[in-house]
Amino acid sequence: xxxxxRALRGVFDVAAHNIVMKTAPRxxxxxxxxxxxxxxxxxxxxxxLPGFRRTSLVSGSARAEQEINFRVALxxxxxxxxxxxxxxxxxxxxxxxxxxxxxxxxxxxNIFDCVVSIRDHWRHESIRGPMAYVLEGHxxxxxxxxxxxxxxxxxxxxxxxxVSWTRCDEALWLRYEDVIRDPAxxxxxxxxxxxYAACPDAIKAAVQAPNPAAERKNVGRPGRxxxxxxxxxQAIREYRNFYPDIDFSLIGLE
Numbered sequence: 067x068x069x070x071x072r073a074l075r076g077v078f079d080v081a082a083h084n085i086v087m088k089t090a091p092r093x094x095x096x097x098x099x100x101x102x103x104x105x106x107x108x109x110x111x112x113x114x115l116p117g118f119r120r121t122s123l124v125s126g127s128a129r130a131e132q133e134i135n136f137r138v139a140l141x142x143x144x145x146x147x148x149x150x151x152x153x154x155x156x157x158x159x160x161x162x163x164x165x166x167x168x169x170x171x172x173x174x175x176n177i178f179d180c181v182v183s184i185r186d187h188w189r190h191e192s193i194r195g196p197m198a199y200v201l202e203g204h205x206x207x208x209x210x211x212x213x214x215x216x217x218x219x220x221x222x223x224x225x226x227x228x229v230s231w232t233r234c235d236e237a238l239w240l241r242y243e244d245v246i247r248d249p250a251x252x253x254x255x256x257x258x259x260x261x262y263a264a265c266p267d268a269i270k271a272a273v274q275a276p277n278p279a280a281e282r283k284n285v286g287r288p289g290r291x292x293x294x295x296x297x298x299x300q301a302i303r304e305y306r307n308f309y310p311d312i313d314f315s316l317i318g319l320e
Contacts, residue, residue: 093262094166095148096123096134098155098231099173100224100317101195102183103242108173109150111253114272115264121147123162131196134162146262152196155230155237163236169260172231175242176318177224177302178291181216185209197223210295217298224317225305232312241316243288249273291318 095112099105113120121142125135132151143166153159155170163170175183193200198219204212231237238259245252250266250273257264291299306312306319314320 092143092167093118093146093260094143094168095256095260096153096163096168096170097148097150097173098153098159098170098227098237099150100175100180100227100242101152101197102180102187103173103175104245105150105173108245108249108252109148111249111273112148112256115253115257115268118146118148121145121149122151123149124151128194129196129199134159136162136165139166152227154227155234160234163234169256170231170234170237171256171259172234172237172239173242173245174228174239174317176288176291177221177314178294178299178318179242179288180224180291180317181213181221181294181298181302182290184216184220185212188212213294213298217294217301221302221305225309228314228317229309229312239316 097105097109097112109120112118123134123139123142124130124132125138132153134151134153139162162168188200189205193202193205198215204215207215231239238256240252240255250269253269253273254264254266257269303319306314
């Protein structure tokens with residue numbers, strides 16, 4: 067970016083911050099999530115609450131990183147919303163959280179189970195995503211080969227995501243396993259953190275999707291990653307060795 071471009075962006079950022087701070091308070095929930103962690107189901111549930119909507123703060127997706135677009139966030143700041151994004155925490159994310167009064171919720175899942183769900187997603191839904199550049203030819207691999215590719219090329223993004231959000235003191239962490247066990251409680255926890263009042267009956271109605279399968283609610287069966295080979299599991303465990311001071315127990319790396 068040129069010097070002029072950086073200066074222009076800085077002017078916009080200040081203006082955006084000032085405008086948002088002068089508007090009536092709204093509840094903005096950022097659901098920062100691992101792919102295949104039940105985030106679509108959870109964000110749809112929150113979006114069904116009275117006065118709420120599910121939205122996106124990105125200007126594009128597919129193979130692009132799902133970074134927060136300040137112009138989009140400014141345009142939507144007048145609404146109560148939840149935005150589900152596979153976004154890492156860094157200085158720009160922190161600026162957006164402050165400028166647009168976002169409540170950061172970090173949704174994670176057992177890392178071994180994620181491998182199997184990603185493989186299923188590639189085979190049955192889409193290969194497009196920012197975590198790795200997957201080609202159609204890769205789907206000709208058998209499951210073991212595809213799992214190996216995911217362990218080598220996709221799981222490092224998950225580790226990156228996880229480590230980055232440990233740097234955000236304001237984040238509320240939730241596990242996929244807890245969401246599927248008691249989705250109403252998970253939504254209540256999120257709303258409590260965001261300071262949004264909703265009656266229990268409204269929450270109960272919101273989490274009871276008319277067609278959970280159509281909303282891509284993941285298979286609620288912890289332990290799917292048990293089918294991975296021991297070599298694959300060990301390769302995943304070794305990633306944690308680069309971060310000896312970080313607790314990875316939330317994603318099954320004790």
